[in-house]
Amino acid sequence: MTLITPSDDTEPTALAPGPERLDARSRRAWTERMLVDRREDDSYAVTTESGHTYRVDLAEHSCSCPDHRIRGEQCKHLRRVAIEITARRVAPPGRERARCDVCGGVTFVPRDAVPPHRCRRCRLVPGDVVVDRETGKRLVVARVLDERADEHVIQATGETVAEYERNDGYPAADRVVEATYLTDRHRRRRPRRYAFPRSRLDRTDEQLVE
Numbered sequence: 560m561t562l563i564t565p566s567d568d569t570e571p572t573a574l575a576p577g578p579e580r581l582d583a584r585s586r587r588a589w590t591e592r593m594l595v596d597r598r599e600d601d602s603y604a605v606t607t608e609s610g611h612t613y614r615v616d617l618a619e620h621s622c623s624c625p626d627h628r629i630r631g632e633q634c635k636h637l638r639r640v641a642i643e644i645t646a647r648r649v650a651p652p653g654r655e656r657a658r659c660d661v662c663g664g665v666t667f668v669p670r671d672a673v674p675p676h677r678c679r680r681c682r683l684v685p686g687d688v689v690v691d692r693e694t695g696k697r698l699v700v701a702r703v704l705d706e707r708a709d710e711h712v713i714q715a716t717g718e719t720v721a722e723y724e725r726n727d728g729y730p731a732a733d734r735v736v737e738a739t740y741l742t743d744r745h746r747r748r749r750p751r752r753y754a755f756p757r758s759r760l761d762r763t764d765e766q767l768v769e
């Protein structure tokens with residue numbers, strides 16, 4: 560299968576997955592030039608090479624083209640919308656396209672999501688192993704807070720995470736991440752949690768499994 564990257568297409572494009580392996584209708588769904596656009600009401604506008612635009616509604620599994628309306632078939636437009644969502648070229652229903660504020664890549668976020676946005680690769684989840692950019696030490700993410708660095712107060716010192724000297728230069732709007740030192744986990748049953756601005760922590764490919 561061809562690797563498809565999220566695109567900013569404004570012209571109808573053909574996708575090419577190795578069409579020889581597909582049945583005729585799927586082949587057309589992949590290889591014909593179409594432009595898929597998500598509409599405000601969560602339906603999709605599919606414009607074909609000949610300039611026709613059809614409305615595809617995934618929830619109702621319907622398309623306004625004659626093929627679907629008359630024969631009730633799974634037309635190439637319906638298939639194309641499903642293909643483009645799977646390939647992450649268009650937003651799935653209920654979500655919208657956004658730029659990841661960490662890596663700049665395309666991501667799809669819930670409609671009411673407020674920035675900063677994170678793609679799946681840049682988002683931290685509990686158990687992720689990270690490296691502190693300041694000390695090079697490895698930590699394990701305990702949780703990611705909804706609070707920003709300039710909102711979250713460190714109890715021991717009474718300052719916010721953003722005010723803490725070592726966090727100088729990291730964005731005040733960063734989410735706060737609570738993490739424990741990997742070495743502490745071997746020594747204590749309940750290792751102490753420390754609060755960091757998100758960008759001070761670098762992701763690794765490791766996940767702690769307990």
Ligand SMILES: [Zn+2]
Binds near residue numbers: 625626634
């Ligand atoms: Zn159709």
Ligand SMILES: [Zn+2]
Binds near residue numbers: 662677
């Ligand atoms: Zn990212």
